[in-house]
Amino acid sequence: MMRRFIPPYVKVRLNLLKSKVHDVLKGHYFYYAKARKYNHDLINVLSLEQELKPNEAKITNLLVAIKRIESIQINPNEIFSFWHVVGEPSQKKGFVKSRSLIRGKVEDSVGGGLCQLSGLIYYLSLYASLEIIERHSYSIDIYTDETRFAPLGSDATVAFGYKDLKIRNNLNGPIRFKFELLENEIIVSLMHASVIQWSATV
Numbered sequence: 001m002m003r004r005f006i007p008p009y010v011k012v013r014l015n016l017l018k019s020k021v022h023d024v025l026k027g028h029y030f031y032y033a034k035a036r037k038y039n040h041d042l043i044n045v046l047s048l049e050q051e052l053k054p055n056e057a058k059i060t061n062l063l064v065a066i067k068r069i070e071s072i073q074i075n076p077n078e079i080f081s082f083w084h085v086v087g088e089p090s091q092k093k094g095f096v097k098s099r100s101l102i103r104g105k106v107e108d109s110v111g112g113g114l115c116q117l118s119g120l121i122y123y124l125s126l127y128a129s130l131e132i133i134e135r136h137s138y139s140i141d142i143y144t145d146e147t148r149f150a151p152l153g154s155d156a157t158v159a160f161g162y163k164d165l166k167i168r169n170n171l172n173g174p175i176r177f178k179f180e181l182l183e184n185e186i187i188v189s190l191m192h193a194s195v196i197q198w199s200a201t202v
Contacts, residue, residue, distance in 0.1 A: 012161035019164070028133065028166070031079045038073035039174055042191035046198065048124050050116065052186040057098035058113030059181065064094045065114055066179045069121075073176050074169040079133060080177075082118050082158050082165040089114065089160060101138060101157070115157045118165045120188040121177055122156035128175075128190055129199045131168040171196065 006014075023029035052059075065086045074080050089095040089111025098112030122135055135156045156165045169175050173193040180187040 015161045019161075028079055031077060031168075032084050033072050033074040033078040033080050033169075035068075035071040036073055038071075038176060039193070042174065042176055042193055043195075044178070044189045045192045045195050046124060046128055046190040047187055048120060048127070049185055049187045050120060052116075052181065052184055054184070055098065055113065057096045058116075060094070060096050061089070061098055061111055061113050062117060062179075062181065062186070065089075065111075065117055066181075069117070069177055070179065073174050074167075075174045076169055076172060078169055080121075080165075080167045080169070082121070083160055084164075086114070111160070115155070116186065117179075117188075118156045118158045119154065120186065121167070122165055123154045124177075124188050124190055125167045126154075127198050128171070128196060130175075131170045132166075133168055134164050134166040136163040136165075 020029065068086050072080065072085050087093065091110055095111040097108040097110050099106055100109040100112035100115075101107075122132070125132060136158070138155050138157050157163055158165055171192060176191040178189045178191055180189075
């Protein structure tokens with residue numbers, strides 16, 4: 001009952017603290033991938049593309065997040081955490097308001113649209129047979145068969161302080177995620193030292 005009177009900002013901080021304690025106890029916290037000089041010899045081994053609907057605000061948010069994600073090299077046994085890499089989406093960091101699904105309703109929020117990135121990373125990780133540690137699906141399906149830009153069940157929603165996407169690199173070498181934004185399309189590629197097999201179970 002008292003939770004109703006706790007300010008949203010405080011709720012987020014409490015959830016972040018709870019998540020950090022959980023990660024420390026699980027041993028995950030010490031394996032988070034960090035920005036570092038990366039291996040330029042990695043090659044594109046897997047790629048996926050999705051439709052990108054024209055939306056200037058969303059594209060601004062995608063570009064800010066992509067810059068951070070592409071600075072990360074994930075070494076073997078390290079964990080990619082979407083929010084650990086991207087950080088809190090704030091206007092100070094260059095994020096703007098765009099469409100988001102919040103508590104089952106479509107609303108504008110700072111950093112809106114980032115779920116397309118997390119969904120692409122999740123979907124590509126399934127094909128690469130990477131270990132999925134944490135992933136959340138949408139609470140409701142807001143798309144029709146005509147407007148859906150990803151197969152049903154391949155989404156991975158993220159909400160700062162509440163829902164994260166965490167993936168462990170269980171391959172035998174470092175990996176990176178690389179993106180390309182075209183006029184009506186977004187492409188995500190997995191970079192690795194050698195060719196890997198697509199998973200046949202996706």
